[in-house]
Amino acid sequence: MSSSREPEHEAASAQEGPVPPGSRLYLLLTLHFPAIALGFGTGVIAPVLPGLARSFDVGIGVATLVFIVQAAGSAASAIPTGILIDRIGRRKVLLAGPVVTAIGSFLVAAATSFPELLVYLFIGGWGSQMWMLSRLTIVADTGEARQRGRQITSMHGVARIGTLLGPALGGLIAVVLGLRAPFILHGVMALVAVAPSYFVLRETAPARGSGAKGVRGGGDAQPDSSWRALLANPIPTVFGAVFMANMARGGAALRGGNGPIFLYATYAYGIGPATIGALSSAMGVASIPILFVAGFIMDRFGRKFTIVPSLTLIGVSLLLVTATSYASLSFSVFVAAYVALQLSISLMGGSMQTLGSDIAPAHARGKFFGASRLVANSGAMSSPISFALLSQFAGFTAAFAFRSLIGFAAALVFGFFVKETLKRTPPDDSA
Numbered sequence: 001m002s003s004s005r006e007p008e009h010e011a012a013s014a015q016e017g018p019v020p021p022g023s024r025l026y027l028l029l030t031l032h033f034p035a036i037a038l039g040f041g042t043g044v045i046a047p048v049l050p051g052l053a054r055s056f057d058v059g060i061g062v063a064t065l066v067f068i069v070q071a072a073g074s075a076a077s078a079i080p081t082g083i084l085i086d087r088i089g090r091r092k093v094l095l096a097g098p099v100v101t102a103i104g105s106f107l108v109a110a111a112t113s114f115p116e117l118l119v120y121l122f123i124g125g126w127g128s129q130m131w132m133l134s135r136l137t138i139v140a141d142t143g144e145a146r147q148r149g150r151q152i153t154s155m156h157g158v159a160r161i162g163t164l165l166g167p168a169l170g171g172l173i174a175v176v177l178g179l180r181a182p183f184i185l186h187g188v189m190a191l192v193a194v195a196p197s198y199f200v201l202r203e204t205a206p207a208r209g210s211g212a213k214g215v216r217g218g219g220d221a222q223p224d225s226s227w228r229a230l231l232a233n234p235i236p237t238v239f240g241a242v243f244m245a246n247m248a249r250g251g252a253a254l255r256g257g258n259g260p261i262f263l264y265a266t267y268a269y270g271i272g273p274a275t276i277g278a279l280s281s282a283m284g285v286a287s288i289p290i291l292f293v294a295g296f297i298m299d300r301f302g303r304k305f306t307i308v309p310s311l312t313l314i315g316v317s318l319l320l321v322t323a324t325s326y327a328s329l330s331f332s333v334f335v336a337a338y339v340a341l342q343l344s345i346s347l348m349g350g351s352m353q354t355l356g357s358d359i360a361p362a363h364a365r366g367k368f369f370g371a372s373r374l375v376a377n378s379g380a381m382s383s384p385i386s387f388a389l390l391s392q393f394a395g396f397t398a399a400f401a402f403r404s405l406i407g408f409a410a411a412l413v414f415g416f417f418v419k420e421t422l423k424r425t426p427p428d429d430s431a
Contacts (some may be wrong), residue, residue, distance in 0.1 A: 015270025027423045029196035031135065031151065032158050037133065037193035038098065039159035041186040043166020045105070048174045048182050055179060069118045075377040081133045081196020084365070090141065091203045093366075094134035098194035102128030105187035109180040117384060131194075133373060137365045140357035141204035141347040145423055148357050149298030153350035157291040162285050206362050229364040230371055235420050238359065239375045241413040242352050245307075246379030247386070248314055248407035260387040261321065264396050268324075269331045279338065287346035294347050295354075302422040303355040308415045310348035315407035317341035322400040352376065358421035 053063035085093050104124030111117040139151050170182040230236075250260060265271050294306045320337040321331065352372075360368040383403070390399035 018077060022167075026200060029149065029200050030138075031155055034098070034131070034135075034193040035155045035159040036162040036190050038101075038128070039162025039187035040166045041105075041162070041193070042161040044182045044189070045166075045186050046163075046175070047167045047171045048179050048386065050107075051174065052117070052179045053114070056117065056364030061112070065118055070125035071377070073122040073383075074129040075128040075374065075381075076122075077129035078133065078370045078373040078377065079367075080370070082119065082366040082368070082373075082402045085134055085137050085366025085370070086205070087366075089203045089205050090134050090138050090366075091197075091201055093130055094138065094201065095194055095198055097127050097130030097132075097134060098190040100124075100130060102187035102190040103127070105190065109183040109187075122147045127412075129373065133369045136353055136357065136369050138201075138204050139362050140365050140369075141206070141371045145358065148300045149303070149350070149354045150292075150295035152357070153291045153298075154355050155352045157288050160288055160291070164281070166207075174176050179326075187258065212363070226364070227367060229361040230368060233362065235359060235368070235411065236419050238355065239372065241410050241418065242372065243375050243379035243382075244406050244410035244413065245311060245348070245352065246376045247273060247383045248311065248318070248371075248403050248410055249348070250383050250387075250403065258393075260384055260399070261341070264321075264391075264400075265331075265334060265338075268328075269334065269397070279335070282348075283339065283342040286343065287349070290343060290346040291349045294349060294351060298354050298422070299349060300323050302420045303351055303358065304414060304418070304420050306347055308411050310351070311407050311411035313344035313347070314341060315404050315411065317344055317408060318400055318404035319428035322404055324398055325395075325397040325400055332428050355418075355421055378397065 049066045050063065053066045058121070081093060081326055101124050104122075104127060107120040107123065108117060109225055136152070139148055154228050170185075173181050173185060262271075262276050265276075294310075297306050317337055317340040320340065321334070324334045324337060356369065356372050386402065387399045
């Protein structure tokens with residue numbers, strides 16, 4: 001089975017709908033509008049989560065669970081969602097995801113105890129992963145190879161715009177209407193986000209040959225849709241490199257991914273929440289144009305043209321952070337290293353998913369993206385754990401040096417052991 005190229009006819013396998021798949025209007029209604037609406041809804045609830053947790057009279061240690069359970073819900077959803085995508089189709093899962101998210105938010109608004117709150121936030125995280133994985137699978141089904149990078153990075157870019165715009169409104173609504181009101185708005189935004197897809201989006205899953213006996217039974221074998229399809233080269237190598245990449249970039253895929261580096265800055269330089277917030281917001285804004293540039297580079301030159309440089313720069317940036325810790329350099333040097341690190345991470349945004357859309361087995365794409373997200377989340381969660389252990393027993397310098405080495409190692413794996421997946425168009429010699 002070949003996993004790195006899908007037949008050209010599969011891109012046209014989607015049922016015809018009122019809007020042609022791949023058109024600008026189709027992408028606006030089913031990709032960009034939902035992404036910005038869901039991102040905006042996520043931003044709306046971000047500033048009220050700590051206050052809502054405190055309203056249940058729990059300690060600060062227990063209150064931090066409100067951030068963890070959402071990521072846990074997303075991680076737990078990855079494999080079951082991948083199976084559903086392959087079994088019942090992309091469209092049903094995509095439409096169900098925001099509905100599950102909305103239900104979770106409405107339930108949060110009605111929660112009467114802290115354990116209830118955690119369960120409902122977990123449900124919301126589960127639903128958000130359903131939308132993300134099914135949408136990535138649809139891009140892999142229908143998107144042309146030379147457009148996937150821009151489609152995926154634009155999805156992340158517009159979602160980030162919504163996430164940046166949402167907190168101000170969420171804080172204002174909480175002041176005027178109470179801490180629970182933003183969650184009602186979040187639920188409404190999730191339903192509004194998916195509404196156009198209900199009318200426009202059609203199923204894109206490749207049809208399976210009728211009467212085929214499959215790969216195990218001989219005869220007219222159809223493509224393998226089982227889990228062993230994920231053992232085809234280069235998928236295991238890519239999964240290993242993805243784990244290292246997410247470990248190196250510090251859990252950027254999870255909420256609070258900058259926590260370890262800001263923890264160091266708090267202890268080393270005594271910075272407060274205002275400085276941390278200003279740095280985070282500035283980098284959030286700066287990352288948006290870099291995401292769009294990265295998509296163009298991937299579609300024009302190749303996926304590795306962003307992956308390898310970004311991982312190398314992440315290693316270099318972390319090496320500079322290591323030097324600031326070892327030599328107790330000034331805060332301005334730390335800020336320069338932090339800015340370089342965040343810009344390097346932004347250059348890699350969406351690149352792993354774009355490469356994944358190239359190599360995902362056509363009849364096991366749901367399973368592939370589910371497994372891929374589980375690997376990525378595992379690497380992301382391993383980053384703060386390893387940082388905590390190393391900083392506790394060997395110091396901050398060793399903790400940052402370890403992450404730097406992991407970044408360089410991931411760059412080497414992608415550079416030398418993973419072939420470029422963007423298919424070059426051969427020159428026309430017919431003239």
